[in-house]
Amino acid sequence: MHFMQSLQQAWARNDSLVCVGLDPEPAKFPVHLRGKPDAVFEFCRAIVDATADLVCAFKPQIAHFAALRAEDALERLIAHIHQQHPGVPVILDAKRGDIGSTAQHYVTEAFDRYGADAVTLNPYLGRDSVQPFLDRADKGVILLCRTSNPGGADFQALDCGGAPLYLRVAETIAREWNTNDNCALVTGATWPEELGNVRSIVGDMPLLVPGIGAQGGDVEAVLRHGRTRDGSGLLISSSRAILYAGNGEDFAEAARTAAQELRDTINRYRHG
Numbered sequence: 183m184h185f186m187q188s189l190q191q192a193w194a195r196n197d198s199l200v201c202v203g204l205d206p207e208p209a210k211f212p213v214h215l216r217g218k219p220d221a222v223f224e225f226c227r228a229i230v231d232a233t234a235d236l237v238c239a240f241k242p243q244i245a246h247f248a249a250l251r252a253e254d255a256l257e258r259l260i261a262h263i264h265q266q267h268p269g270v271p272v273i274l275d276a277k278r279g280d281i282g283s284t285a286q287h288y289v290t291e292a293f294d295r296y297g298a299d300a301v302t303l304n305p306y307l308g309r310d311s312v313q314p315f316l317d318r319a320d321k322g323v324i325l326l327c328r329t330s331n332p333g334g335a336d337f338q339a340l341d342c343g344g345a346p347l348y349l350r351v352a353e354t355i356a357r358e359w360n361t362n363d364n365c366a367l368v369t370g371a372t373w374p375e376e377l378g379n380v381r382s383i384v385g386d387m388p389l390l391v392p393g394i395g396a397q398g399g400d401v402e403a404v405l406r407h408g409r410t411r412d413g414s415g416l417l418i419s420s421s422r423a424i425l426y427a428g429n430g431e432d433f434a435e436a437a438r439t440a441a442q443e444l445r446d447t448i449n450r451y452r453h454g
């Protein structure tokens with residue numbers, strides 16, 4: 183199914199704008215899992231199974247797996263999500279960006295090797311670097327626009343002919359690159375007013391919003407500035423605050439409680 187369709191359906195079916203980020207850090211795993219041969223997969227699978235009915239998407243961050251030589255665990259995890267929780271889209275957070283001929287290999291990596299439904303990309307190399315992804319019309323192409331980190335403004339806020347660069351990025355993607363209706367943008371929860379500026383330019387385009395939880399973003403402000411008229415349009419992503427909500431044998435239940443609390447908090451502000 184097309185990424186945008188499965189996202190719409192997951193928003194509605196689970197009544198949720200929550201995206202759970204899968205960022206395994208073995209030092210934070212509960213003691214009973216640490217040192218186990220397949221701990222990364224076991225940990226992430228337990229989180230996925232405990233939260234799948236509460237989310238609109240999962241977002242594994244590739245560096246967390248690659249740094250641990252756990253790419254095989256990532257492949258199996260995404261296959262597990264598709265088999266056990268069909269209809270919940272998987273966003274591979276890889277932030278790729280390279281010349282077109284190399285980009286083609288990143289397309290194969292994200293969609294054919296890992297089986298992701300969408301991938302995050304850096305638009306800085308321009309349209310030809312993104313075109314091979316845009317051509318996969320059934321897959322989501324999620325481009326960095328206004329990132330959540332403190333240094334995000336170093337370049338993204340620079341004046342670019344009377345508007346900040348991040349708004350030029352939003353404008354170009356919405357008006358020129360989104361010919362297959364498969365684009366979305368990353369806009370951090372830590373900059374809610376900028377998020378609102380992006381929303382005013384891109385209409386109902388989905389926005390992936392990291393920065394809630396460990397980075398301190400404000401849920402109410404994100405909804406106020408970022409929701410669409412129907413109270414959706416957002417994938418509000420949280421990783422550490424959900425994954426490491428507990429560190430005992432009941433860690434997956436603690437993650438479920440944290441995901442449910444986030445979903446309920448978001449829903450209080452969705453239709454206000």
Ligand SMILES: O=c1ccn([C@@H]2O[C@H](COP(=O)(O)O)[C@@H](O)[C@H]2O)c(=O)[nH]1
Pocket residue numbers: 203205243275328329330331368369370392393394395396397419420421422423
């Ligand atoms: O602007 C961005 C883009 C991506 N991220 C990623 O999201 C998660 C955030 O993790 P938390 O634990 O919820 O803070 C992480 O994988 C980042 O690489 C981002 O934070 N900001």
